[in-house]
Amino acid sequence: MWASPLRLSGESVSLTPLTQDHQADLAEAAAAGELHQLWYTSVPHPAEMAAEIDHRQSLRAAGSMAPFAILDHDGRAVGMTTYMNIDATNRRLEIGSTWYRKSVQRSGINTECKFLMLSHAFETLDAIAVEFRTHRLNRQSRAAIERLGAQLDGILRAHMILSNGTIRDTAIYSITAAEWPTIRPHLLHLLGR
Template sequence: MNQMIITGKKITLNSLTAVHKAALIKAASDGQLWDLPFTVVPNEQTIDDYIATALNGYTDGTVLPFVIAIKESGLIVGSTRFWKIDPKNRSLEIGHTWIASSWQQTFVNTEAKYLMLMYAFEELKCIRVQFTTDEINEKSRSAILRLGAKEEGIIRYERIMPNGRKRNSVRFSIIEEEWPPIKKALAEKYDFQNL
């Protein structure tokens, strides 16, 4: 896997590899995130499969997985990825995002999304970036709307969760003409102008 690093003001997004196994388990342990009912976060038993799935997607050309690290210390605080990459239709989804509990509701998620949106629209030349979250995940839904994404609707029984629950998901998107004003608003609000 070619190492890729997207550098922001306070975080970096580094290509996820098998060497990140212990750091990801440690980050997920901060809040025991694997117990959350609305997302899939690895634990010691599932980490190998989690990494293998991400790297297989990378090999297939449909996934670009990252670890999220604090720039100053190098501490890994979570993971995110581009997936459902569709070069023909110039679209992808930003998802599989989780952040250690003590770093939630800080700059981490907003800056990660900003960097990924900038890369998707300006480097990959996407015309559409979508987000999908669990209908019951109010924090995630609010965070996606705060970015400037538009809610498109609910996809019923979009997936079966590890506990067997049939999940309804909410789909959001940003399209290419919406990105410049969203970028400007985020840059001004969070002081990302020089990224």
């Protein structure tokens, strides 16, 4: 598989292929802050974490997703992220289905995770573009994506029906391979390196 899951390590965080071994930490992380109750995003309910991990692993087996557990410096799983919508033919993928324990949000972990994933996508996989998608009304997520240096490609209006029955307009952002040489030092600056 072109974007197969592997371990990516940074200074304060590492990404490792998602397994059921991460289930207890991730259930606790989702429960802390009741993230599963946010209406505009999809964080698994703590009691459904094992099923979510199984679901992501089935998508990995089908070649459409490479799911990761996000580990802090103590090795505790504090969230999940994925390479998804993998298009090996056109060397494009999306970084998404990302969520973090409330206590590590706005801590720099997201920036380092995205730096690791973008570096791997552009420098190892030779991707031509990496996408990010979020609910148009998820201001926190949109601000984090924009802080990375991604450009808004547009809004897909009435794109999805969410589990609560509301209609999602999806904001689509991307970083292209031509932009990566400028984005890379920007992210290193944000990380204080």
